[in-house]
Amino acid sequence: MRCNAETPTQDDIDAGIANIVVCFVPPRSAVFVIFTIRQLFETQKPWLKGRRRSAEFQQSTVLNLFGAARRPADLRVERSRKPAVRLSYEVSMDFWINGRAVSVDIDLRTSLLDLLRDQLSLIGAKKGCNQGACGACTVLADGERINACLALAVQYQGREIVTVEGLADSHGRMHPLQAAFVEHDGFQCGYCTPGQLCSAVGMAAELARGVPSQVTGDVAAEGIALSRDELRERMSGNLCRCGAHNGIVAAIAETFAEGKNAPLDLPARSRSGFASAEAGWRAPSEEEKVA
Amino acid sequence: MNPFTYTRPADAAAAIHEAAHAGARYLGGGTNLVDLMREGVERPAALVDVTGLDRTITELPDGGLRIGAAISNTALAADRRVRTRYPMLTRAIVAGASAQIRNMATLGGNLLQRTRCLYFYDDAARCNKRQPGSGCDALEGFNRMHAILGASDACVATHPSDLCVALAALDATVHLEGADGKRALPFEALHRLPGDTPERETELRPGELITAIELPALPMARRSTYRKVRDRASYAFALVSVAAALEIEDGTIKDVRVALGGVAHKPWRARTVEALLRGQQPSEEVFRRASAGELSSARPLRDNGFKVELARRTIVAVLSQLAGGRP
Ligand SMILES: Cc1cc2nc3c(=O)[nH]c(=O)nc-3n(C[C@H](O)[C@H](O)[C@H](O)COP(=O)(O)OP(=O)(O)OC[C@H]3O[C@@H](n4cnc5c(N)ncnc54)[C@H](O)[C@@H]3O)c2cc1C
Numbered sequence: 001m002r003c004n005a006e007t008p009t010q011d012d013i014d015a016g017i018a019n020i021v022v023c024f025v026p027p028r029s030a031v032f033v034i035f036t037i038r039q040l041f042e043t044q045k046p047w048l049k050g051r052r053r054s055a056e057f058q059q060s061t062v063l064n065l066f067g068a069a070r071r072p073a074d075l076r077v078e079r080s081r082k083p084a085v086r087l088s089y090e091v092s093m094d095f096w097i098n099g100r101a102v103s104v105d106i107d108l109r110t111s112l113l114d115l116l117r118d119q120l121s122l123i124g125a126k127k128g129c130n131q132g133a134c135g136a137c138t139v140l141a142d143g144e145r146i147n148a149c150l151a152l153a154v155q156y157q158g159r160e161i162v163t164v165e166g167l168a169d170s171h172g173r174m175h176p177l178q179a180a181f182v183e184h185d186g187f188q189c190g191y192c193t194p195g196q197l198c199s200a201v202g203m204a205a206e207l208a209r210g211v212p213s214q215v216t217g218d219v220a221a222e223g224i225a226l227s228r229d230e231l232r233e234r235m236s237g238n239l240c241r242c243g244a245h246n247g248i249v250a251a252i253a254e255t256f257a258e259g260k261n262a263p264l265d266l267p268a269r270s271r272s273g274f275a276s277a278e279a280g281w282r283a284p285s286e287e288e289k290v291a
Numbered sequence: 292m293n294p295f296t297y298t299r300p301a302d303a304a305a306a307i308h309e310a311a312h313a314g315a316r317y318l319g320g321g322t323n324l325v326d327l328m329r330e331g332v333e334r335p336a337a338l339v340d341v342t343g344l345d346r347t348i349t350e351l352p353d354g355g356l357r358i359g360a361a362i363s364n365t366a367l368a369a370d371r372r373v374r375t376r377y378p379m380l381t382r383a384i385v386a387g388a389s390a391q392i393r394n395m396a397t398l399g400g401n402l403l404q405r406t407r408c409l410y411f412y413d414d415a416a417r418c419n420k421r422q423p424g425s426g427c428d429a430l431e432g433f434n435r436m437h438a439i440l441g442a443s444d445a446c447v448a449t450h451p452s453d454l455c456v457a458l459a460a461l462d463a464t465v466h467l468e469g470a471d472g473k474r475a476l477p478f479e480a481l482h483r484l485p486g487d488t489p490e491r492e493t494e495l496r497p498g499e500l501i502t503a504i505e506l507p508a509l510p511m512a513r514r515s516t517y518r519k520v521r522d523r524a525s526y527a528f529a530l531v532s533v534a535a536a537l538e539i540e541d542g543t544i545k546d547v548r549v550a551l552g553g554v555a556h557k558p559w560r561a562r563t564v565e566a567l568l569r570g571q572q573p574s575e576e577v578f579r580r581a582s583a584g585e586l587s588s589a590r591p592l593r594d595n596g597f598k599v600e601l602a603r604r605t606i607v608a609v610l611s612q613l614a615g616g617r618p
Pocket residue numbers: 131132133316317318319320321322323324325326341360361386387388389392395396397398399400401402403404405451452453454499500501502526527528529
């Protein structure tokens with residue numbers, strides 16, 4: 001074990017062996033205990049029982065602190081850069097993300113959210129609770145909204161993933177919903193916003209497909225109007241701690257008022273087509289990977 | 292999270308073969324299993340992803356439906372045949388979790404999701420379900436969410452599913468496939484009460500795969516519903532929930548189905564309510580007597596006595612609503 005108080009290098013992080021230092025002061029003790037993240041996770045010290053969540057939190061906090069001290073570009077993991085040490089359970093995977101084919105070598109345990117944020121620097125989707133309870137990590141998979149934190153990346157190979165970074169059109173113009181969020185003050189701190197946006201796009205598609213909700217009067221009837229009650233219930237998987245809900249509801253209601261906007265500009269976004277969930281797994285061809 | 296291997300078989304036979312390895316687990320949408328792996332409660336050595344298996348809904352000759360276990364909760368709730376013939380099932384599904392989770396979650400995974408007892412998640416606590424023989428911190432602890440029916444001194448956890456409550460009321464059949472071949476179980480026989488072995492939650496044999504659910508033809512289910520009572524209006528687990536269908540002919544109750552959620556270690560088919568109601572003339576008084584009969588065996592804990600009255604009232608409210616012709 002190395003015990004370095006210095007910033008870990010990107011190679012260390014890539015290799016998954018970074019001795020990222022976690023310091024915490026045990027109660028009634030002035031001694032700093034320094035452990036590597038890997039030891040925290042891999043040894044089951046009895047006194048650490050029940051502390052895994054806080055260890056994870058410290059890990060991300062420390063990473064954020066280090067990240068903040070450096071230029072963002074330094075955190076970008078280059079696709080060409082192979083990890084120095086390959087863990088035995090690391091495998092090569094192919095993804096479709098925001099219309100582009102991506103190949104990465106990652107640990108099988110990587111969540112879709114960690115893949116996006118830590119490996120691909122797509123930091124729009126946020127890690128809020130990391131247990132499916134807040135919706136900040138919402139992205140679209142084959143046009144359906146999902147919680148990227150509960151998804152193992154390996155399960156989403158060959159599926160069409162769209163994150164908030166992929167909502168703008170091919171000319172970089174904001175999605176109408178994004179513009180409406182600005183117009184209606186649909187956020188304060190902005191942490192839940194990428195999740196709210198992706199969720200609302202998925203919600204509009206569900207409504208168009210006739211998926212009922214808990215507040216739908218007659219679930220057997222065809223065609224559901226986007227009433228305020230429907231909208232609020234359907235967006236209940238996305239929490240906003242600032243309380244910007246009124247602006248959020250107004251922005252979504254305006255954007256998806258009857259027949260106004262298609263949820264996504266599908267052809268521009270998608271190479272494989274959003275039907276791939278039914279068609280099953282499809283890896284990008286070599287040609288597509290280069291492009 | 293412990294390391295594991297991952298496979299995504301294309302058919303049930305291959306999945307069962309893969310699951311024969313020691314420590315293997317089936318993986319649906321992962322919304323429960325991945326969370327529990329992250330907490331260290333589950334430590335599978337191999338994940339067998341079954342989301343590529345049968346996810347279709349097919350008509351049975353008698354008018355029932357056969358549903359592949361890999362179907363997403365959303366797709367099941369939105370199917371037109373399900374919405375019109377079994378509205379309680381659609382309503383139960385959309386009352387659960389969030390739209391994002393329902394999009395990810397499979398039917399099979401929803402059936403086998405594990406309890407939300409906080410002590411089960413917390414590996415610093417004693418829990419007979421997580422670690423048999425260690426004790427149960429919920430008995431004397433914070434047990435507001437826990438069971439009032441059918442619990443034991445070993446475990447007072449509840450089954451968290453909404454979907455399953457409707458399946459219990461509808462007399463569904465669970466189709467299983469394992470190394471020893473195929474078999475079918477009545478839905479009510481799938482989940483177990485805790486007894487002395489709360490770690491054994493279902494009658495599934497090791498490595499057995501849920502392949503499909505069958506819903507019998509049940510015309511009375513067209514007039515059925517699901518009501519869930521919880522701490523907030525959406526996106527929370529049930530304190531109490533009721534799935535019910537009611538058939539009234541010539542002013543008397545010809546048939547009735549009632550199942551409860553949030554009250555027991557398994558989806559609770561309220562057979563006593565049903566027996567007390569058949570042949571009666573529907574009235575609030577009759578509904579009240581029937582629900583009191585079901586709850587007479589309730590054994591509330593320190594914090595959850597309110598559930599007894601809540602369950603009684605919710606049963607009465609739902610049956611009154613159905614008797615009044617409102618679905
Ligand atoms: C924040 C949050 C809130 C929630 N709220 C609710 C709620 O209000 N109501 C509700 O009902 N649920 C709720 N849930 C739970 C959710 O419905 C379940 O997590 C989901 O249904 C599980 O399905 P899955 O496919 O993701 O299962 P997984 O997590 O993939 O698997 C769950 C279990 O099922 C087993 N399994 C999966 N498929 C099969 C199969 N075919 N055969 C045999 N075994 C199989 C797995 O091995 C595992 O043990 C909530 C979940 C979260 C995270």
